[in-house]
Amino acid sequence: GMFDMGKVEILEKEIAALSPDELKEFRKWFVEYDSALWDQKIEEDLSSGKLDSLASEALNAHQQGKSKKL
Numbered sequence: 001g002m003f004d005m006g007k008v009e010i011l012e013k014e015i016a017a018l019s020p021d022e023l024k025e026f027r028k029w030f031v032e033y034d035s036a037l038w039d040q041k042i043e044e045d046l047s048s049g050k051l052d053s054l055a056s057e058a059l060n061a062h063q064q065g066k067s068k069k070l
Contacts, residue, residue, distance in 0.1 A: 018026060046052075 015023070015026065
């Protein structure tokens with residue numbers, strides 16, 4: 001298939017071989033990379049209207065005083 005397990009296995013070995021400092025760097029990079037992808041996905045969903053109904057439901061609940069103050 002298109003998904004090459006070999007790549008993941010190679011990465012796992014590479015990551016396992018990192019020093020604690022390198023691991024810290026990698027984790028920091030990955031968290032930022034992962035959240036950037038997540039933000040992009042949310043923006044795509046927003047622009048395609050997928051989240052519109054959810055957002056308007058949340059807004060209606062808020063206007064009716066149902067939502068709790070954080």
